[in-house]
Amino acid sequence: MSALSLKNLDVSYGETKVVHGVNLEVAEGESFALVGESGSGKSTILRAIAGLAPEWTGEISVLGKPRSHGVDRSVSRTVQMVFQDPYGSLHPRKTIDAALSEPLAIHGIGNRGERVEAVLAQVGLDQRFRFRFPHQLSGGQRQRVAIARALMLEPKVLLLDEPTSALDVSVQAEILNLLKRLRREQNLTFLMVTHNLPVVSFLCERLAVMRHGRIVEIADVAQLKQGELNEPYSRELLAATAGA
Numbered sequence: 001m002s003a004l005s006l007k008n009l010d011v012s013y014g015e016t017k018v019v020h021g022v023n024l025e026v027a028e029g030e031s032f033a034l035v036g037e038s039g040s041g042k043s044t045i046l047r048a049i050a051g052l053a054p055e056w057t058g059e060i061s062v063l064g065k066p067r068s069h070g071v072d073r074s075v076s077r078t079v080q081m082v083f084q085d086p087y088g089s090l091h092p093r094k095t096i097d098a099a100l101s102e103p104l105a106i107h108g109i110g111n112r113g114e115r116v117e118a119v120l121a122q123v124g125l126d127q128r129f130r131f132r133f134p135h136q137l138s139g140g141q142r143q144r145v146a147i148a149r150a151l152m153l154e155p156k157v158l159l160l161d162e163p164t165s166a167l168d169v170s171v172q173a174e175i176l177n178l179l180k181r182l183r184r185e186q187n188l189t190f191l192m193v194t195h196n197l198p199v200v201s202f203l204c205e206r207l208a209v210m211r212h213g214r215i216v217e218i219a220d221v222a223q224l225k226q227g228e229l230n231e232p233y234s235r236e237l238l239a240a241t242a243g244a
């Protein structure tokens with residue numbers, strides 16, 4: 001069974017269709033990247049899966065179960081999203097404890113204190129951060145909190161939208177190592193948007209190259225590493241990144 005299955009997915013914002021006929025299967029435990037130029041619809045795919053872009057047609061299935069449009073609680077238990085900017089995704093006036101407890105409260109889950117402590121430990125944050133506010137943390141620590149928040153409901157799938165691109169280069173590696181470890185320890189499936197091809201090589205097994213809302217090529221990371229992408233546009237992207 002696929003962790004994520006997209007069939008003939010179209011996504012629109014109002015009158016404008018920005019994702020066209022996307023078909024994608026991500027296996028359980030796989031880490032899969034979406035790459036491609038800015039505005040090609042990568043984040044929109046994650047948003048549609050997460051229920052944040054409700055104007056879609058086609059089929060979105062999570063662990064074999066088709067999702068409905070809008071809020072779908074069983075999907076939010078299994079799929080969580082991590083955003084690029086951890087400062088923007090954390091409420092400035094809520095302590096880390098409140099931010100982490102909230103998903104449990106929404107889903108009526110008890111033992112919140114214990115779960116908060118356990119997840120802080122999983123993401124490598126000292127317990128002393130628990131009652132601090134986001135502005136008292138560094139960018140890397142905030143992204144650890146955002147990842148911790150995504151893990152609170154013990155999801156199977158993480159949707160990662162440029163999870164390290166807002167961070168200093170030295171901190172990026174720490175967060176990438178953390179994601180790699182969490183995936184191994186919790187057998188997570190990743191669907192990740194990134195502009196950074198070395199990040200794809202480090203963290204993913206396969207990638208889809210997107211352009212103008214369509215997938216132009218699906219390849220193995222081995223092909224990427226050997227510079228053996230087939231489509232002219234993928235090769236252009238590879239060359240542009242190599243020169244960057």
Ligand SMILES: Nc1ncnc2c1ncn2[C@@H]1O[C@H](COP(=O)(O)OP(=O)(O)OP(=O)(O)O)[C@@H](O)[C@H]1O
Nearest residue numbers: 013016018036037038039040041042043044045193
């Ligand atoms: N909330 C929105 N309302 C209207 N149009 C939107 C909205 N969000 C994104 N778009 C448009 O949809 C298209 C796809 O955007 P999307 O963010 O999915 O691309 P992307 O490939 O993730 O780009 P980037 O790499 O810059 O994040 C773009 O043309 C964008 O302007």
